[in-house]
Amino acid sequence: MIEIDRWILPDGFEDVLPERAMNVEYLRRDLLDLYNSWGYDLIIPPMLEYMDSLLVEAGRDLDLLTFRVTDQVSGKMMGIRADITPQVARIDAHSFARDGISRLCYAGTVLHARARDPLSSRAPNSIGVELFGEKSVDADIEAVTLFLESLRLVDISDVCLDLGHVDICRGLLKSAGLKSPLQSEFYDLLQRKAEREIESWIANNVRDSRLARWLSVLPSLVGDSDILQVASSEFSEAPDEVVKAIEQLSRLASSVEDANTSLHFDLSEIPGFHYHTGLVFAGFARGNRKVLGNGGRYDCIGKAFGRNRPATGFAFDLNLLAELSNRKIPSQGAVWCFVGEDELLINEARKLRKAGQRVVQLFEERSSEAMKSCDKQLLNENGRAVVRDL
Numbered sequence: 310m311i312e313i314d315r316w317i318l319p320d321g322f323e324d325v326l327p328e329r330a331m332n333v334e335y336l337r338r339d340l341l342d343l344y345n346s347w348g349y350d351l352i353i354p355p356m357l358e359y360m361d362s363l364l365v366e367a368g369r370d371l372d373l374l375t376f377r378v379t380d381q382v383s384g385k386m387m388g389i390r391a392d393i394t395p396q397v398a399r400i401d402a403h404s405f406a407r408d409g410i411s412r413l414c415y416a417g418t419v420l421h422a423r424a425r426d427p428l429s430s431r432a433p434n435s436i437g438v439e440l441f442g443e444k445s446v447d448a449d450i451e452a453v454t455l456f457l458e459s460l461r462l463v464d465i466s467d468v469c470l471d472l473g474h475v476d477i478c479r480g481l482l483k484s485a486g487l488k489s490p491l492q493s494e495f496y497d498l499l500q501r502k503a504e505r506e507i508e509s510w511i512a513n514n515v516r517d518s519r520l521a522r523w524l525s526v527l528p529s530l531v532g533d534s535d536i537l538q539v540a541s542s543e544f545s546e547a548p549d550e551v552v553k554a555i556e557q558l559s560r561l562a563s564s565v566e567d568a569n570t571s572l573h574f575d576l577s578e579i580p581g582f583h584y585h586t587g588l589v590f591a592g593f594a595r596g597n598r599k600v601l602g603n604g605g606r607y608d609c610i611g612k613a614f615g616r617n618r619p620a621t622g623f624a625f626d627l628n629l630l631a632e633l634s635n636r637k638i639p640s641q642g643a644v645w646c647f648v649g650e651d652e653l654l655i656n657e658a659r660k661l662r663k664a665g666q667r668v669v670q671l672f673e674e675r676s677s678e679a680m681k682s683c684d685k686q687l688l689n690e691n692g693r694a695v696v697r698d699l
Contacts, residue, residue, distance in 0.1 A: 321431030325628060332638050333434065333631040336463060337416050338586045340436055340625075343462055347455055349414040349438050354396035356389060356417075356602060362399055362614075363388045394622065397439045402614035410442040416627070428599055430628060437604070437624030444608065444619035446557045449588045450564045452604055452621045457570055459625065460592060460601065461470045461686045464635040467595040468570045471561065472561065473578025474588050475605075476556040477544075481523050484548050495524075499577045502528050523547055530576035534562045540576055557588060564649055571595075590623070594633055601625060601633070643667040644696055645680050646687035654687060657694035661687070 318324070325333060343349060357378070364372055374391040388397060397413055405411070424431050438455060440448050445609040453470070460468050478499065482492050491514055498507045508525060523544060530540050533619045537559050544551050555576075561570055578589055589605030604623025610617045644666055648654040658668045668677045668687065688695050 312549070319431075321421070321429070323430070328638070329628075329631055332634065335638060336631055336634065336636075337434075337436060337627055339462055340459055340627075340660050341414060341416060343458060344438050344455070345437075347412070347451075350405075352397065352400055352413050352415050353417065354390070354393060354400065354415065357387045358390065358396065358399075360386045363390055363392075363395055372424045372466055374423065374425070376420055376422050391419055391421050393417060393419060393435055393437065393624065394439065394607070397622075398441075398607075398610045398620065399614050400583040401439070401441045401618065401620075402611050402616035406616065407442075410440065411693065412438065412440050414438045430626065433629075434627040435624050436627050437602070437620035437622060439620060440556050441611070441618045441620045443621075446560050446588075448619070448621050449557070449606060450561055452623055453561060453565050453590055455539070456590070456592065456602065456623045457565065457567055461569065463606040463633075465594050465601065465630070465633055466569060466635065468601070469573055469593045469595055470565075470570050471573045471575060471578075471591045471593065472558060472588070473575045473590070474558055475579055475585050476550045476554040476587055477540075477576050478527060478579055480548045480550040481520065482555065483525075484549075485517070485520055485524075487514065487660060496579045498530065499579060504528055519546075527577040530574070532574060534559075534574065536574050536576070550608075561588065588621075597633065599629060601629065641667055642685065643669050643683040644685040644687050645669045645671060645683040647671045647673070648687075651689055653689050653692070653694050657687060661696075 310466045345351070359380075360375070360377065371391055376389040376391075378387050378389065379385075380387045382687065387553075397415060401407075401411055405413070407518075416434075419433055421429075421433070422430040436660060438452070438453045440452060450497060457468070457470070476667055480497070482495060488497075494534065495507075495514075497508055504517070507528060511521050511524050526543055530536055530543075536640065537555060540555050540561075541552075544555060558574065565572075585605045586608045587606035589603070591603035592601040593599075594601060601636050602623055602625035604621070609617060610620060621654060644658075644661060646654055646658060647668060650659060660667050660672065669683055671679065684699055686697050686699055688697060
């Protein structure tokens with residue numbers, strides 16, 4: 310019989326142990342308090358839903374990330390959520406439908422059937438916000454501003470905000486009248502920045518010389534905010550949605566200037582989860598390749614639920630934020646005591662806990678591992694309960 314190491318976890322999963330778990334929990338509480346202060350209402354969607362709800366407008370990439378199980382009650386296929394945004398869109402459309410603007414926030418674990426990249430967890434602890442019902446760029450500015458506020462609260466310094474707009478590439482391809490398979494080919498080449506292959510693809514598939522020039526320049530439109538002036542000049546006669554997208558990026562750039570944040574623009578950006586429809590963004594800590602969080606606009610995601618509303622938002626992985634945060638967990642301290650059957654100490658321990666103190670009870674009147682985390686002791690001194698510093 311083969312021996313199995315039962316303590317080994319699957320690739321991409323880990324235990325979050327006490328010190329880091331406490332930091333994660335502090336961050337979760339503080340971030341949800343921040344979102345509440347901006348008017349975002351907390352929701353708690355279920356871990357499992359029918360596949361039809363989880364994969365709306367999301368494309369193949371989210372499909373591949375989703376664990377599937379069969380519902381023993383209905384016999385239908387269910388999925389363990391790999392992304393919470395479709396769930397929030399369903400809630401906005403039905404469970405918590407409101408007229409006008411709706412602001413919702415959430416915190417919960419998602420599961421991925423495979424890691425999105427070698428550095429990613431397969432069980433991100435996701436926290437984020439979604440704003441429904443406002444199509445203007447002002448809503449995008451609020452989302453990006455709150456995204457950066459979140460990183461300031463977490464105390465992650467020297468942040469790089471990567472910004473793009475999917476309407477630039479999509480608007481150009483739409484004017485070319487290309488079918489979806491050809492568009493997907495071009496998207497893939499753009500993501501790989503395969504410039505020679507892009508030039509070959511354009512030569513084989515685009516007959517309009519002006520459109521061919523616009524598409525060929527896309528991969529080079531990467532850099533700081535100065536690149537927006539270059540893009541405005543290059544695309545001055547491009548389709549209206551392309552021009553409007555560049556104007557929105559310029560408005561955003563002037564609205565979120567932050568000494569702690571550098572802005573980086575990639576005008577060929579087409580992120581995964583194909584429900585994005587406008588501005589997209591992601592945050593990085595300088596010198597670290599992991600994405601701190603990302604977000605953007607996704608105006609069509611509610612269509613499948615019968616309520617097609619403009620929407621924008623973002624999400625972070627709490628575990629990653631806790632790992633990279635410069636914040637220090639408040640020193641809690643603790644009191645240890647051996648109460649036995651001493652009613653005086655039993656009652657005093659109850660009072661201390663009610664007042665917010667951490668009180669660790671020993672079961673034997675001798676040294677134990679629990680005492681090492683304590684800086685005080687509760688004693689019965691001649692009929693009086695006393696807390697002494699150690």
